[in-house]
Amino acid sequence: MAKRKIILILALFVLIIGAFSLIGNLLEPPKADYENDVVFEKIGGDDFLNVTIKHCLKIDERDIPDGSFSTSVGKVKYYDAKNITYVDLFGNRDYFIIWKTSPDNYDWFETNESVNQYVSCYLTGDVEGKCFVEYSYEYNSVYGVMVSTAEDSISESELIYKILGLDPEGFDLAYSSTQSSYDSYSSGSGSHYHTVVPDRYTLSRTDPGAYYDHYEYGDNYEIDNYLESEGFD
Incomplete structure (x- = not known):
């Protein structure tokens, strides 16, 4: 009889420990797994501009009302946006906002130009973060992302x-480097709006001066012959 009581007590003790462990796991904040977790979002649902944050776990997504940020280049508005919340390996929580909208909502971009244009800036005021907005002439749309840096210090180049996986050959840093892009569009407050450097062939025909600025002369005979025929040497 005494032996049976001891077994029952031990079994009850194991059940209690298991219950506390289960409750603790349920109450413990979620954490990302280094090997398996990654946050990946297609802005606007297509593949023009994607957000990838490795070693993090997405825990929430919600639509948010139209609004704006105060940034280093003035107010940046967003429309039809989504707020994505995620956690890192240590359970720290942060978020980013993505949106795709019509270029009619902005007066920054020269939409009659057949070239993509972008602005890179940082937030000012109460919210800490980095912002990137790009106009795509192929899609006739503006894509934007604001990444909060409340928990993790993310540089402009990062x-x-x-995170966006863009090519350094086509996207210059706007404020982290003294190097400027080959062309810019101004909104009246300064030349913060940069064009995206296209491929060599397109660039040689749309902006020969920019071609010389970005590529070595004399390494592509087809392009070189074309430029010479147009009076460039």
Whole structure:
């Protein structure tokens, strides 16, 4: 009889420990797994501009009302946006906002130009973050992302080249580098709006001066012959 009581007590003790462990797991904040977790979002549902944050876990997505940020280049408005919340390996929570909208909502971009244009800036005021907005003439749409840096200090280059995966050959840093892009569009407050450098062939025909600025002369005979025929040497 005493032996049976001991077994029952031990079994009850194991059940209690298991219950506390289960409750603790339920109450413990979620954390990302280094090997398996990654946050990936297609802005606007297509593949023009994507957000990739490795070693993080998405925990929430919701539509948010239209609004704006105060940034280093003035107010940046967003429309039909989504707020994506995620956690890192340590359970720290942060978020980013993405949107795709009509270029009619902005007066920054020269939509009669057959070239993509972008602005890169940082937030000012109460919210800490980095912002990138790009106009695509192929899609006739504006794509935007604001990444909060409340928990993780993300540089401009990390946002553009790592999180957005853009090519350094076509996207210059706007405020983290003294190097400027080959052309810019101004909204009246300064030349913060940069064009995206296209391929060599297109660039040689749309902006020969920019071609010389970005590529070595004399390494592509087809392009070189064309430029010479147009009076460039």
